[in-house]
Amino acid sequence: MSRLIAFLRANVHPVVFPVSAGLTVGFVVFAGVFTDTAGRLFTPLQVFITTQFGWFMIAGVASMLAFSLYLAIGPYAKVKLGPDDSEPDYSTLSWFAMLFSAGMGIGLLYYGVAEPLTHYLEPPRGVAPESQAAAQQAMNITFHHYGFSPWAVYAVLGLGLAYFGFRRDLPLTMRSLFQPLLGERIHGGLGHAIDTLAVLGTVFGVATSLGFGVMQINAGMATVFGWDLSTRNQMILIAVITLAATASVAAGLDSGIQRISQVNINLAALLLVFVFLAGPTTLLLSAYVENVGHYVQTLIDTLLWSGTYEGSEWLSDWTLFYWAWWISWSPFVGMFIARISRGRTIREFVLGVLLVPTMVSFLWFTVFGNTAIELERAGAGLGAVVQEDFSSALFALLDQFPLATVTSVVTTLVVGLFFVTSSDSGSFVVDMLTSGGSTNTPVQTRIFWAVSEGAVAAVLLLSGGLAALQAAAISTGLPFLLVLLLASWSLLKGLREEHPPEPRSGPRLPPASLPDATYREQEFRKRELELRERELQLRERALQLAEQEFELTVTNGGEDAAAPPGGHVTATGQLDVELDAGREQLEAARHELAADARELAADARELGMGDPTATPDERPDHA
Incomplete structure (x- = not known):
């Protein structure tokens, strides 16, 4: 015991690690022992948060998108994330691959077919089901959930971490973002609370993704090997894949995440090309152009839609869940992309994070979503599969093309690798937060967090499946949104301290008040x-x-x-x-x-x- 205590004192933060680990283990024990009670708590919690604070989440995400665009084109766009003579640590291609795979890989596979087809069958905004208008609306809403908005959340947080970590030499932790606002108080109780909240948000956000991934891997196994779709099989899969993720964690960032990310991107690209060529290729080319144009054209309306006149129940199940999910993921993704983005300018960082993963996601959803809608219009019966089980939708689509068994095996492998990269990256980030910002964390603590994420995903599936995963994401995403907004303010304050605005020349705007005008x-x-x-x-x-x-x-x-x-x-x-x-x-x-x-x-x-x-x-x- 004395050796363990000495090890922890030397390698972890004396407050953040024990508090975060204790709360995580406590939740696992509670949800695992009192499964029914935990399940009954999740649904009311989700309803309360989305009905009372849904507007706040929508406005918050919209404001971060506006702020990220200001950073990309404003007076600080050429500031480097590091010393002025620093160069990027990774090539652009490797950087993009790690951004994409660590961002939302499991979401693309789980919802790539299921979401567009669901909105096509049940459109939320006043158009006839299964119509041309419903198809366009379905693609637009799906683009909205995976477009600029979530990546703006990641960009703002990741940029702040990289700026304060690499340019001001502060520890790569969430508390460092608040140095302009809190000063030396970031090293006290407020700083401990910020890092602890970031740890919990990361653990639950990653666990939500792992839960989706395991459900889809189970569906792939059912398609290829005839496995049952059952919670028992999902628990077995979580245990096996968590072991694989633990091995990747132990290998370290460069040799683990980078290699797996590159392999996974190649496999996902092959799957994308196969469906593109086997499906309605010409229609997909046209649809991609039109889908992107319609998304840009309706961006503000869709971004600020809060269901005031059409009801908010649908938003609670979809948009608000997505926003909370992305927000709860933001400590993980933001910390990770900050770690791999040293030496890039603010403009390069923001535009890279906003545009590249977004346009690739749009291509993915166009290929799989529009193909699924066309097959459904032709009578393939995919809609019935989606309405029964989201996790089987992608495999039902692949079954419509040649080499269905081969592509189903590849898909299952891709989902498994996305599981590994998500757990790998999440564990690395959580370990950095609980070790005071150190990038050379011990293997033992990284393994602990990899296992903890798998355990949280397991008890969430036991407590209510998809509904429990959604409730967990929303309950951790809401409080962290307030942290993100304050972090945005602090980042702007820090940039202004280093680069004070120059006095304006030429005509000025009229004064804001009558006393000011009189003076x-x-x-x-x-x-x-x-x-x-x-x-x-x-x-x-x-x-x-x-x-x-x-x-x-x-x-x-x-x-x-x-x-x-x-x-x-x-x-x-x-x-x-x-x-x-x-x-x-x-x-x-x-x-x-x-x-x-x-x-x-x-x-x-x-x-x-x-x-x-x-x-x-x-x-x-x-x-």
Whole structure:
């Protein structure tokens, strides 16, 4: 025991690890022993969260998408995630492969056929079932759930972690995101709470995905080998695949996750190409272009749809579940993509995370979703399979093409590898969080978290299957959304501290309030009066010089007038006329100057500046 205590003290965070591990083990024990009680708690919890806070989740995800776009095109786009001379650790292709496989691989396989076909049969937004409009709406909604929105959540969190971790040399933990807001308090109780919440969100988010993966692997085994679709078989599969994930965890990030990700991407790509070529190829090419265009065209409407006028029950089962699932996954995915993105600029990071996985996901759903809809329209009977069991939908689609057994085996293998990469990546991230941000964590703790994720997935399946998985995702996703919004604010504050905004030049927006407008108008008028006062002083000086010049002219003119013989009377008369005209001009200038001075004094008194033409002793503010 003493050796174990010494090991934990040397390798894990003294607060985050024991609290997170205790809560996780406690949940496993409770849900495993009191299975029926846990199952009865999940459904009411999901209903309460989605009905009371659904609007908050929709607005929160929308705001993070807007924020991520601002970061990509705003003044901080060229800031590097690391020192200014740093270079990326991974090639672009390897980076994309790890992003895609660690992000939502199991979701693509589980829902690739099931979701578009379900929305086609039961459209949520006022179109006739099984119509052309229903098909377009089905693809648009599916794109919405796997498009820019979830990846914006990952991008914001991952960017913040990479920025503070690699550019400011803070530990690669969730608490580091809040350094601009909390300062040194991130090392106290608030920081411990943030990291613990991130650990729990990661464990339950990954466990939800593992539960979906195991259900689909069971369906694949049923298709290929005739296994029963049963909870018992799913428990066996969880145990076997968790062992495989544990081996990958023990191998480390570079030798484990990277290799498995590359193999899995290749297999998934082969499956995608097969269905693309075996299915309605020309229609799929056209559908991809139109689906993407329709998604972009209706993005804002779909993004902000909260069911106010059409009811929110459907949103609770689909969009809100997805948002909570992605949010609960965000500590895992965000930490992972931050770890592999050192040396990239903010623009490169955001655009890469937003566009590449999204466009690949769109291609996947177009190939499998539109193919499934076309087969259903032709009478293949896929709709009945989907309505009975989502996990069998993909295999029912493959059964419509040649080499069905081979492709079903490949699909089962791909799902299994996605299971491994999800558990592998999740365990690595959780271990980083519970070890204070260390990237060289001991194998023993990584194995503990890999086994814990499998155990949580197992008890969730025992407690209620799909409904329990959804409830677990939603219950952990909601509180972490608030953390994400605060983290976004903190990231913006940190960027502004390093790169203060430059003073704006040119026209400015009008002031936001009447007092502000009045103040600015007064300041402007005061400055104008100061300039007018200076102008009067210059004119007065010019007038004095003109009078001196006039006096010299009078003196010199009188002497010169007596000189010419025989011309005294004529010259003197002409000079007198000119002198009188000069005196009148000077007098008029004095009157004009005095009038301007009186006007200036009146304006100055109105603004409370005193008389600018008075001497210092005459001014009211003179002490």
